[in-house]
Amino acid sequence: MEAVIEMKNVSFQAQNQTIVRDFSFQFEKGKVVALVGPSGSGKSTVLKLAAGLLVPASGDVFFQGRNLFMMTREQNLSFRKQAAMVFQDSALWANQSLYQILELPLKLHFPQMDKQERDQRMNDVLAQVGYRKALSVRPAQLSMGEQKLIAFARAMLCGPNLLFLDEWTESLDDASAQCLVNLVWERRRNNDSIIFVSHDYTVIRYLADYIVMIVDGRFSQLFTREQVAQDEDMAHLIEKRIAL
Ligand SMILES: Nc1ncnc2c1ncn2[C@@H]1O[C@H](COP(=O)(O)OP(=O)(O)OP(=O)(O)O)[C@@H](O)[C@H]1O
Numbered sequence: 001m002e003a004v005i006e007m008k009n010v011s012f013q014a015q016n017q018t019i020v021r022d023f024s025f026q027f028e029k030g031k032v033v034a035l036v037g038p039s040g041s042g043k044s045t046v047l048k049l050a051a052g053l054l055v056p057a058s059g060d061v062f063f064q065g066r067n068l069f070m071m072t073r074e075q076n077l078s079f080r081k082q083a084a085m086v087f088q089d090s091a092l093w094a095n096q097s098l099y100q101i102l103e104l105p106l107k108l109h110f111p112q113m114d115k116q117e118r119d120q121r122m123n124d125v126l127a128q129v130g131y132r133k134a135l136s137v138r139p140a141q142l143s144m145g146e147q148k149l150i151a152f153a154r155a156m157l158c159g160p161n162l163l164f165l166d167e168w169t170e171s172l173d174d175a176s177a178q179c180l181v182n183l184v185w186e187r188r189r190n191n192d193s194i195i196f197v198s199h200d201y202t203v204i205r206y207l208a209d210y211i212v213m214i215v216d217g218r219f220s221q222l223f224t225r226e227q228v229a230q231d232e233d234m235a236h237l238i239e240k241r242i243a244l
């Protein structure tokens with residue numbers, strides 16, 4: 001098994017509280033892993049730790065065998081270009097226009113790209129997610145759902161093959177949610193590595209190769225797609241846990 005991301009005995013603390021405890025998992029390359037568990041159990045924190053966006057209090061995180069916090073600047077930039085994150089709260093820059101928000105990752109990762117090409121790339125991903133309004137507005141002028149669409153579009157811009165998605169269909173209407181699930185399904189068929197958090201059991205069952213249950217900041221249980229498909233009791237257990 002080839003791991004794309006490996007977390008080894010990772011713990012995380014904030015304000016004297018331990019939020020993630022001794023978490024170890026190898027995320028297999030080309031597979032889709034769903035992180036599930038009750039609200040406040042630490043899913044978003046584990047996802048950010050896996051993406052190298054939080055520094056563990058102890059333990060290590062590796063990307064293709066390389067410690068995320070011991071990379072050179074070039075290695076780090078290359079990791080960032082391949083990886084993309086959709087944050088639970090979208091995390092769009094408040095004081096920038098949507099155009100500026102979307103332009104930035106392309107300017108950073110494709111410095112040779114001219115404006116026309118950047119605009120084309122932006123229009124392509126915006127069409128894919130079904131966002132048709134102006135780009136001159138700022139995030140505060142959008143609904144939560146529209147912010148999610150922009151956050152997803154931003155994540156897709158640089159053609160990543162490693163996705164970190166935190167509740168990326170939350171607060172969307174059914175058609176938009178379905179559209180973003182379909183886009184992730186296409187990435188799955190493309191053998192991208194995907195780690196996602198969701199409370200939507202239908203989405204989890206549809207997309208995930210593995211389901212990792214997190215309870216109280218700890219790794220609790222691992223389920224495979226086959227187990228969940230075949231074992232109704234197991235399916236109910238997961239459903240109950242994520243509904244908490
Ligand atoms: N920076 C922080 N400072 C203090 N507490 C934090 C911090 N980050 C997370 N927490 C706490 O850690 C716990 C886990 O948070 P996290 O956001 O990872 O949960 P979650 O499983 O994603 O929850 P949800 O399903 O509601 O999104 C929560 O109780 C949260 O309040």
Ligand SMILES: [Mg+2]
Nearest residue numbers: 043044045088
């Ligand atoms: Mg969360």
